[in-house]
Amino acid sequence: MEYQAKYITEDIKLSCYEDKFFKSDIMFDHHMLIWFISGETKIVQADATYFFRKGDIFLIPRNQLATIINYPRDGEPHKTVVMHLTTEKLREFYANLDVRPKLSETPKIFVFNNHPLLESCLSSVIPYFGMEELPSDIASLKITEAITILRNIDKQIDNVLANFEEPGKIDLANYMEKNFMFNLPLEKFSYLTGRSLTTFKRDFSKVFNSTPQRWLTQKRLELAHYQFVEKKRKPIDVCYETGFENLSHFSFAFKKQFGYAPTELLNQLNRS
Structure with missing residues (x-):
């Protein structure tokens, strides 16, 4: 580039x-x-x-x-x-x-x-x-x-x-459910929810009973699957709008999760 x-x-x-x-x-x-x-x-x-x-x-x-x-x-x-x-x-x-x-x-x-x-x-x-x-x-x-x-x-x-306030502590579950598709460092998520990184990880574990990275990957793959099934969108578009950085990593993670690649799923949907 x-x-x-x-x-x-x-x-x-x-x-x-x-x-x-x-x-x-x-x-x-x-x-x-x-x-x-x-x-x-x-x-x-x-x-x-x-x-x-x-x-x-x-x-x-x-x-x-x-x-x-x-x-x-x-x-x-x-x-x-x-x-x-x-x-x-x-x-x-x-x-x-x-x-x-x-x-x-x-x-x-x-x-x-x-x-x-x-x-x-x-x-x-x-x-x-x-x-x-x-x-x-x-x-x-x-x-x-x-x-x-x-x-x-x-x-x-x-x-x-003219608003110079910093983010205050907000509801973690609601915020993450709304913004999980953005691939940002955990430090950014912790700041935007009004927490230190340590408190963010602790609260996250209590709320979701999972680590942030494992939960984020799962949610992004579920959203990608929905985009394919319900909207039949192109893999390249789904990849970049669900928090993944490149198509090959996205396809690998998707197949590992669901047992088939995005292209296989789309081919099956197009035949049905």
Whole structure:
């Protein structure tokens, strides 16, 4: 895979994937504002799937789990401008504002397709990627501009951007049943459920009477089987959307669990 990234600072980058596709399961540490120049992204969350293409602009709130699949499209690479809205920068922005955010349980992805103000802000950073010496504080000014525009577009966005709370201890069973398909380190799951890693493993054993890895593999394979039987989806799609990293490992684990490979199951279903 050929991947290129140019940075103004670590919080503003021009990202480009030339290869067939790139897939990753991610927990976002910062809010991410993204403008599509070309290509396509599929974002799969526990309760929604999104497709974004050329011209689209969207904001992904922090601490969200998602499977991200990036594709080239129409002969062009997957290319985006990505702006991180960090907690540090947002604290600085809101320091002198009287804003009291209302906490929402699951912040949504905010979509601002082809919005002229945001597009103007994000496209204006492109010339800076080719400069060796940047104007002083240009990145900070651009991020401040973006935050200001977002607040002007959506009056509810302060509830997300001005919320600096860390995840509190939540119901482990409900959270894991909803998010098991995301292939993340246990440290991330423990953080998002408000626990230390040691407490997470202890509570997990009490709740599920199993180790996290054994339970996660079982749940992902069961979901994959359901996707084949009920929706007859392609193995490559099922593999990447049920928490597996490559097709060969997925096929091996699936056959070990059920006694037949995904292709054998699909062939049988197609004949019936």
